[in-house]
Amino acid sequence: MTVQNPTIIYTLTDEAPLLATYSLLPIVKTFTQAAGIEVTQSDISVAARILAEFPDYLTETQRVPDNLAELGRLTQVSDTNIIKLPNISASMPQLKAAITELRAKGFAVPEYPENPQTDAEKQLLTRYAKVLGSAVNPVLREGNSDRRAPPAVKRYAQKNPHSMGKWSPASRTHVSFMRRGDFYSSEKSMTMDRNCDVRMELVMANGQVMRLKEKTSLLKDEIIDGMFMSKKALCAFYEEQLADAKETGIMLSLHVKATMMKVSHPIVFGHAVKVFFKDLFAKHGELFAQLGVNPNNGMSSVYEKIQSLPAEKRAEIEVDIQACYANQPEIAMVDSDKGITNLHAPNDVIVDASMPAMIRNGGKMWGVDGKLKDTKAVIPESTFARIYQEMINFCKTNGAFDPATMGSVPNVGLMAQQAEEYGSHDKTFEVPADGVARIVDDQGKVLMEQHVEAGDIWRMCQVKDAPIRDWVKLAVNRARQSNTPAVFWLDPYRPHEAELIKKVNLYLQDHDLTGVEIHIMSQMRAMRFTLERIVRGMDTISVTGNILRDYLTDLFPIMELGTSAKMLSIVPLMAGGSLFETGAGGSAPKHVQQLTGENHLRWDSLGEFLALAVSLEEVAIQTGSPRAKILATTLDLATGKLLDNRKSPSPRTGQLDTRGSHFYLAMYWAEALAAQTDDIELAAQFAPLAQALTANEQTIVAELNAVQGQAVDLGGYYYADPAKTAAVMRPSATFNAALAKVY
Ligand SMILES: NC(=O)C1=CN([C@@H]2O[C@H](COP(=O)(O)OP(=O)(O)OC[C@H]3O[C@@H](n4cnc5c(N)ncnc54)[C@H](OP(=O)(O)O)[C@@H]3O)[C@@H](O)[C@H]2O)C=CC1
Ligand SMILES: O=C(O)CCC(=O)C(=O)O
Ligand SMILES: [Mg+2]
16 A cells, blocks of 8 residues: 655645746745655646636647646545635636637637627636636635734834834825615525525516526525615715715725625626716717627726727727716826726725725825825725724824834634635626515525615625634634634624624633633724724734635734735634635735836745745644654744845845745755754755755855846746746756755
């Protein structure tokens, strides 16, 4: 019988994290092989996921396995150990761009059916829906989340505080959210008293019943919610905000999460586009419809589709676009040099990262003139928008946070088994006609019903009981282990959270709470409580549902550490395995621009280093391998040294970048291995590498920095050429040769 080596699965994803992987993974493999640990790779990039979905369109040699499905299966196996880097949750424009690139490279995957008519086209749309938006994380996150800044990282940030914009009490920046007609206002929630199947249907005015979703199987004790956002209320809200911004002379910005909330938020975004460019759509609406303009894809869709028009017509439309800008309030820019506004593409402004960046900047965003300005931050859905206003109020009163002294806010997030919004994608509908939307059980009993109008967005969310119990356990354990108060951010006035509170109170009884401080507070009170502590240097664990997990794990780290890339993100899988995410941010498309333009990558892999160390520790626990333990300990030492010696990547071209930072990690790791005395053989194996890297430090750094400054070609964006990318990401012959000599 062959004994399988312990395996860590390292995901290949997209954009900056994938580029970083080309440099880091060969280093990691060199070290782990020594301990007999295999690091295998699994490509779950958006391109690989498209190819995996369409084997019937590809030649035999072009076909790829469905890696995501396989990883999903492995999340149910007790010794699974996955390191997951951030991946693109593709908006529709990104998905279309990836398809175009693959087709140009000879992969005959079908065109994206933008306006499906036939059954075949509708089927294609269903297949592409599996790749669209947040399609990876909900599959892999079969556990709840534990995100925190490790003590060494927090200490480093306190000793080397990043810059913070100034907050003035006179700042006009504020958050605008709907006061009626949104999901919050209409939410209903209940806990199931038995296992059953439910259907989602619309009873139209003429009595006809339209089935929207035939069957969702629910378990006893599961919580379900039904809610809708009124299109009329949303559009009226946008009108009011535009009028108010215009009248009071403040810039306006829009913050949604169209990638993760992949069905509802593109529609919410699209309405903003149509209201802002009302005159344009009034004049050219018919033509736009013929051309297939989709406002949910932003103004990028208008610019793309008018390309087919004669120059004269295009010029007329351009003038009308400019007239809208002149008539409406100033809109925040994504790239003022290129004239790209907040309404250009739904993936350009993603609320979890964009709101913290604005708050860190003293409440300012970029205006059309390239200047920083106060902004009216429009976040239509009120459920969670209020937390940002609360933080803004605090900053206006107390000034900007001080990273040198502020406390820390780790998060324990409820997300397992497609909890809450993560499981809502196939249960979210743009209502086709006025009527009553209802959830009906298998005995014909109406569980919930709501009066809706055509164009409203209606959805159902669910969260199973076992994940809630696990989440409460994780929170109590974290509170005990770190001797830190834990606050459940739950609002008793929100029906879903009122149901959750009942369960939290019940499951807290499973634990001995002596000496553990636990609170349950509404979001605004929780935010205030946390901020009052944070400015006094005290830590507070936030225990939240899925959306606040997402928001808070960018918000606090960006204030505390300057970026959420430095977070330790652990997902203890409920079936016993582990998923280690790297950082809490995304795939940083701006970094790719800098690499291709100037051959400098500023991606910070600290998240990967931290994830790898805990992943190795887990291997040691699971297999009892002393070498895995030594690798983990020495990696942590190397990471600490890298921070102390400031060998993180610089954002500036010409200075140490991601590749240089990886070199230093390798050097410090080899030194730490060579210096340890628990395993002499391992020390001897790494001593020559440590020696070679220290002796050649200057040469290697010079080789790594020398390539910078010029544009490079990776042979693709979504499907880059592996050989070209490897050559770009591993440019030091001396370093490569030293690594190759370990075996
Ligand atoms: N876990 C996941 O899989 C996630 C995926 N995403 C996906 O990522 C993409 C981009 O999302 P976006 O909202 O722009 O957020 P990002 O977190 O990718 O980018 C925002 C900014 O954060 C900084 N940043 C993030 N990570 C790092 C890092 N490791 N090192 C240095 N700086 C970092 C960069 O700042 P600067 O430019 O100043 O250097 C970057 O421009 C989208 O496709 C989104 O769907 C988003 C969140 C999580
Ligand atoms: O799943 C996604 O699309 C984004 C997830 C995310 O932003 C997060 O987990 O912080
Ligand atoms: Mg996030």
